[in-house]
Amino acid sequence: MMQKPAGMVGIRHIALFVQPLESAVDFYTRIMGMQIEWQPDADNVYLTNQGDVFALHRVDYTPQAEQRLDHIGFVLDSPEAVDLWHAYFVDQQVRITEAPKTHRDGSRGFYCLDSVGHLLELIYHPPIMKTLAR
Numbered sequence: 087m088m089q090k091p092a093g094m095v096g097i098r099h100i101a102l103f104v105q106p107l108e109s110a111v112d113f114y115t116r117i118m119g120m121q122i123e124w125q126p127d128a129d130n131v132y133l134t135n136q137g138d139v140f141a142l143h144r145v146d147y148t149p150q151a152e153q154r155l156d157h158i159g160f161v162l163d164s165p166e167a168v169d170l171w172h173a174y175f176v177d178q179q180v181r182i183t184e185a186p187k188t189h190r191d192g193s194r195g196f197y198c199l200d201s202v203g204h205l206l207e208l209i210y211h212p213p214i215m216k217t218l219a220r
Contacts, residue, residue: 096214098137098138098139099138099139099140099141100141100158101140101141101142101143102140102141102142102143102155102158102204103144103145104142104143104144104145104204105145105146106144106202107129107131107144109201109202110142110201110202111133111142112201113202114140114142114200115133117175117178118135119135120133120134120135121135123139128144129143129144130142130143130144156205157197157204157205157206157207158207159195159206159207159208160206160207160208160209161209161211161218162195162208162209162210163210163215164210165188165194165210168186168194168195168196168208168210171196171208172185172186172208175198180198180199180200181198182197182198183197183198183205184196184197191212192212193209193210193211193212194209195207195208195209195210196208
């Protein structure tokens, strides 16, 4: 039996169907501060934050339930950053669905909706930060 191979870094690429594409691109570039890495055509945009690839694909139909996504997590580097991002999102009139909360494992985060309705979690998570510090 083969052993699990080493080398997995984590989830560094996510692709979403979005309606409308322009609103999602505006949210992730203007409010989240991501940059457009590549836009091969009018229906596909690949964003980056200097470490992840976040693809947005225009869709003109409602994706089937099997494609449902619960939420997307964006890792922050400290509990203080969670509160700063929360205050910034409130200022930008982003819809907050759950206020910042510290969990018993030391993680801290909050939830909000992007401009097209995807649930986002902005979170400081100590085990992830330990892994990134290696």
